[in-house]
Amino acid sequence: MGDRETINGVPVAEEQIDTWAQEAEVGYDVETLKRRGRGRPGRGSEPSQVIALRLTAKEIADLDARAEHEGKTRSEVIRDALTVA
Template identity: 50%
Template sequence: MTDSSERAPTSNGVPVTDELVDRLAAEAEAGYDVAELRRRGGRRPLGSAPADVVPVRLDPELRAALAARAVADHTNTSDVIRQALRAWLDVA
């Protein structure tokens, strides 16, 4: 094994030691109950199914207006676009 002082800490700052590596390896080798695993991180789901990415070209003026609206609404441009489409297409 490498010297523990050369290893980067885990994402929450816990130092990676030989003991931690051995404990995690033993846990993994014993297997995990999939029903007990929980989803961690990642993007929150949108709607009833996985969302699609739809590329759209915007002229500079429209892009600037979109960015300004997102700042004014304390949100991001994707949310502004989704809200506008829902209103224009009259869908929930």
């Protein structure tokens, strides 16, 4: 195996590939895989959508300062700003 075989920049050893192959040959429990919680957790029953937002460096700094002050994430601050009281 070449030294270029990596996952996220980490080299993958031949032993690891053999282990994965053995696991695959035995089979996977589909219900267990479904429960692993892959991806980000949902935000309720409705589907959500990711949107791109362009901000200046000052706007990002202001957003980060507010998030830090309020103990929230950037996303939480933005969602709060969109909520109509």
